[in-house]
Each structure stands twice: as structure tokens, then as C-alpha cells.
Amino acid sequence: MSQISLSRLNKHYGGMQHAVKDVDLTIADKEFVVLVGPSGCGKSTTLRMIAGLEAISSGEIRIGDRVVNDLLPKDRDVAMVFQNYALYLHMSVYDNLAFGLRNKKIREADIKIAIDRAADILGLGELMQRKPRQLSGGQQQRVALGRCIVRNPKVFLFDEPLSNLDAKLRAQMRIEIKRLRVRVPTTSVFVTHDQVEAMTLGDRVVVMKDGRIQQCGTPLQVYGEPANKFVAGFIGAPSMNFFEVRIRAQEGELIAETPYLRARVAERHKAALAAWKDRAVTLGVRPEHLSLNAAGKNSICAAEIEVIEQLGSEIVLETRLGDSTMTVARVDPQLPLAVGETVHLSVPSEQLHFFDPDTEQAIR
Numbered sequence: 518m519s520q521i522s523l524s525r526l527n528k529h530y531g532g533m534q535h536a537v538k539d540v541d542l543t544i545a546d547k548e549f550v551v552l553v554g555p556s557g558c559g560k561s562t563t564l565r566m567i568a569g570l571e572a573i574s575s576g577e578i579r580i581g582d583r584v585v586n587d588l589l590p591k592d593r594d595v596a597m598v599f600q601n602y603a604l605y606l607h608m609s610v611y612d613n614l615a616f617g618l619r620n621k622k623i624r625e626a627d628i629k630i631a632i633d634r635a636a637d638i639l640g641l642g643e644l645m646q647r648k649p650r651q652l653s654g655g656q657q658q659r660v661a662l663g664r665c666i667v668r669n670p671k672v673f674l675f676d677e678p679l680s681n682l683d684a685k686l687r688a689q690m691r692i693e694i695k696r697l698r699v700r701v702p703t704t705s706v707f708v709t710h711d712q713v714e715a716m717t718l719g720d721r722v723v724v725m726k727d728g729r730i731q732q733c734g735t736p737l738q739v740y741g742e743p744a745n746k747f748v749a750g751f752i753g754a755p756s757m758n759f760f761e762v763r764i765r766a767q768e769g770e771l772i773a774e775t776p777y778l779r780a781r782v783a784e785r786h787k788a789a790l791a792a793w794k795d796r797a798v799t800l801g802v803r804p805e806h807l808s809l810n811a812a813g814k815n816s817i818c819a820a821e822i823e824v825i826e827q828l829g830s831e832i833v834l835e836t837r838l839g840d841s842t843m844t845v846a847r848v849d850p851q852l853p854l855a856v857g858e859t860v861h862l863s864v865p866s867e868q869l870h871f872f873d874p875d876t877e878q879a880i881r
């Protein structure tokens with residue numbers, strides 16, 4: 518069993534920088550958890566403390582049933598993949614893969630078996646005699662993954678491993694990592710600033726900001742039920758639209774409104790929003806939940822098109838309503854739209870999100 522548990526984990530750099538704040542997190546055996554958040558939120562520091570590359574200031578880290586707080590990295594049975602691959606440039610791919618095992622005095626015949634298996638999983642067979650400089654970025658990253666697989670560790674740790682690759686290769690490597698998970702199920706922690714990587718790779722996604730966990734849940738939970746405005750804005754692209762609205766009661770309904778927008782509150786939100794009658798709240802609307810020109814009962818606003826982004830598979834619009842803007846995604850790419858045109862936007866009430874304007878916590 519290789520469960521990882523972090524209890525009240527803290528990291529101070531010097532006296533001033535409190536980089537990781539009271540992190541509590543349990544990662545189940547063979548679970549793949551992604552730490553995601555903007556630059557500087559403390560995700561790499563958390564990963565490096567699990568690896569043993571960074572001392573912890575307070576708290577406890579367990580891997581399996583051992584407290585590893587004071588163990589050296591080499592004694593924690595973890596393998597780490599870095600952004601810069603960290604390959605030995607003067608060694609062949611085969612020798613890079615063999616290096617860690619030779620250090621452990623494993624027999625050459627057994628090393629070859631482990632390398633053949635990793636090469637088969639990652640499709641490295643043809644590349645064994647090449648040096649890292651003779652490989653593409655994607656191939657180098659596969660060798661770095663192979664070096665982890667041959668060690669057969671309890672835990673894989675990934676520190677932004679795909680950041681140096683171009684967009685197309687990143688997408689390919691994401692799929693390779695998903696395939697790898699099926700072939701070599703291993704407890705994994707993956708750090709990224711890219712919410713698409715987090716959503717597509719994680720069994721669970723841990724969203725961090727300013728050293729603290731904001732929310733931990735399945736991809737669908739963090740997308741569908743964001744705990745606060747930060748998570749709502751960070752997960753999903755294009756980002757959620759936010760408006761300061763007032764809640765009014767009208768004929769048995771609750772209405773969220775601004776001078777330019779008016780939306781009915783769904784049954785599921787009514788109980789929580791009843792306490793906000795005649796007060797300001799933050800309304801969140803995902804661009805992909807808006808539809809165009811459904812004038813009438815469901816329309817929440819009229820907006821003027823300012824920018825049209827034609828992507829072939831869809832159109833993304835920037836629109837203006839009064840003093841705010843609204844991004845609209847997944848618009849039919851065949852629609853003949855023009856800048857300056859006024860469109861009516863609608864959204865199912867169930868898809869609206871509400872946040873406390875002061876604490877930014879979701880109102881549920």
C-alpha cells in the first residue's frame with residue numbers, strides 16, 4: 518500500500534515567505550492526484566517536500582505506513598520526473614535508464630529485463646543507443662518517464678513535466694501518461710499550472726492559491742461545484758464570467774439582476790439565496806453554458822458583439838452589456854455574426870453559480 522498523507526504541512530522560506538500553509542491531503546494507493554494553481558501558489562514546494570528535496574517546517578508526511586519527514590530522498594522510494602528531464606547528456610538512452618539500477622547494484626540481466634519492459638511501454642526500442650541531444654523534446658520526456666518506470670517505485674512525482682513541450686506534443690504526452698497509468702498503476706502526484714492537464718489527468722484535482730488548498734475533488738466536482746470564486750475562475754476555459762448582481766423576490770421567484778442582466782434563480786439555489794434577498798452577490802456564468810438569440814423568457818441579457826474569434830469548430834465571442842463584458846463560447850461556427858450586432862443570451866438557471874461578494878465562497 519502506498520497511500521500518501523500530508524497533515525498540517527507547512528513550509529516557511531526564511532522568516533517571511535510562508536509558501537505552504539496547513540496542507541491536509543490524503544492520496545489513496547494508486548490514485549493520480551494533480552496539484553494545480555497559478556505560479557507561486559506552493560504546488561512545487563509541496564511536491565518537493567514529498568520527495569524529500571525540501572525540508573518541511575512543520576507537519577507530517579507519510580508514505581505507506583512510514584513517517585518520512587526525516588528520510589533522505591533516496592530512502593523514500595519515490596521517482597520524480599522534472600520539467601527539464603534531467604537526463605545525463607553524455608550517456609545513451611539505455612545507460613540513462615540503467616543508471617539508477619546500476620547504483621543499486623542490480624544484476625545487468627535484471628536491469629535489461631526492466632529496461633525492455635519500460636521501452637516496450639513507452640515505445641523507446643529504436644532509441645536505445647542515441648544520446649539525449651539526438652532526441653526530440655517528447656522523446657527525452659519519454660526517457661525521463663522510463664527512468665522512473667524501471668525503478669518500480671511506490672510513488673511517481675511529476676513536476677510540470679510537459680511545460681517545455683509545444684501544445685501538440687503536450688496533448689500527445691498527456692495521452693501517453695494516461696496509457697502509462699493503465700500499464701503501471703502507481704500512486705502519483707502531478708504538479709501543473711495548466712488546468713487542462715489537471716482536468717484530463719487527475720482522478721482528483723487539488724486547486725491551490727497562496728499556499729493553501731482551495732478545493733480538492735474530482736474534475737467534475739471542481740468544474741461543476743467550485744468551492745469559491747477563485748476555483749470557478751481558474752478551472753474552465755475561457756474563464757467564467759462574473760457579475761455583481763442583486764437578488765430580488767418576485768412572484769414566488771428569486772431574480773438575480775443588474776441594469777443589463779436578469780436571470781431566474783433555479784430551485785436548487787433558492788433556499789440558500791433566500792437569505793440574500795435585496796443584497797448584492799456575485800453571479801458566475803460559464804461561457805460554454807450561454808446560447809445565442811433565444812430571445813424571450815430564457816434570455817438573461819442583450820449584448821453587443823465586440824470581438825469574434827472563429828475557431829472552425831466553434832466561435833468564441835466577446836460581448837458588451839452596459840459597463841461589463843461577457844465571453845460566449847461554443848457558438849455555431851456557421852452563424853453569420855458581425856461585430857456591432859446585438860445578440861440575446863440565455864443560460865439554463867441550473868447552470869448559474871453564486872458567490873458571497875466578501876468571502877468569495879460559493880453560496881449553496
Ligand code: ADP
Nearest residue numbers: 530534536554555556557558559560561562563
Ligand atoms: P509554484 O510551484 O506553485 O509556482 P513554489 O512552490 O515554487 O510555487 O513557490 C511558492 C512560494 O515560495 C513562491 O512565492 C516562491 O517565490 C517561494 N519560494 C520557492 N522556493 C523558494 C526558495 N528556495 N527561497 C525562498 N522562497 C521560495
